[in-house]
Amino acid sequence: MRTEFITTGSQKLNYQLPPMRLWQKAKKYGIWNPADLDFTQDAQDWKQLSDLEKDVVLRLTTLFQAGEEAVTLDLLPLIMVIAKEGRIEEEMFLTSFLWEEAKHVEGFNRFFTQVCPDAGDLSRYYTPSYLTIFGQELPNVMDNLLHDPSPVAQARASVTYNMIVEGVLAETGYHAYYAVLKNYAIFPGMLDFVGKLKQDESRHIAYGIYLLSRLTAQYGPPVWDAIETRMNELIEPAIAFIMESLGCYEQLPFGLEIDMFLDYAMDQFQKRMERIERARTQTMEEVCSIALADV
Secondary structure, three states: OOOOOHHHOOOOOOOOOHHHHHHHHHHHHOOOOHHHOOOHHHHHHHHHOOHHHHHHHHHHHHHHHHHHHHHHHHOHHHHHHHHHOOOHHHHHHHHHHHHHHHHHHHHHHHHHHHHOOOOOOHHHHOOHHHHHHHHHHHHHHHHHHHOOOOHHHHHHHHHHHHHHHHHHHHHHHHHHHHHHHHHOOOOHHHHHHHHHHHHHHHHHHHHHHHHHHHHHHHHOHHHHHHHHHHHHHHHHHHHHHHHHHHOOOOOOOOOOOHHHHHHHHHHHHHHHHHHHHHHHHOOHHHHHHHHHHHO
């Protein structure tokens, strides 16, 4: 039975918490409609691509589309845990988080239906490592929160969702994808979409870093050990996924090289690990201060 409410008590909402700063940014920068994306020129550009170029575009876009669907479906347990802990500021931001993931699903689906509607069943592009991460590890660790909402379980879930899926795989893919579209002046509708998507994802990753830093500062070695273990468990299939997805081509088009994906992914991985590790010796005030500077 709930007998007290934060917003009518002496505490009120804390606008100085990093999630509330992210909430303000989500309201300012996240208000866009996938239905407004204009893929007219993209459809014309598609017709000019070679078969190899079409295959690479389909492969990358398929993996983005399925990944966005997965993270949309799997986020709810984390929102429920945060809500049950009474962290209303974090829950408020997470409502925008889920809304944005849903918009990403719609945006990619509109690209497929308007630009390449005859692409057929795209599940042919799933690789073993991709299915390991998105079909097994992500839903399992997120669903586990329904039974085990402990700080360690939250840390394992956030590492999987925010650090590996979003912070290594998605961010790496979108970085290269955006560069190709811009450098080759193709798919202006998709370029516009990915630009918006990258802004959204930056907020999602910032929240994940804050959450993991908060958990580390609050609960100490057990949480840090869980973070380090989970990162090490998933970095191998994450790298294998990149190799499986792009290593099947003798020559990649658009100036793409596997090393550009691998180097960027490992750089992001290392930076995030170092950032979270600092929370081991920080107070909650310091964690919030640094997080606020980041967002």
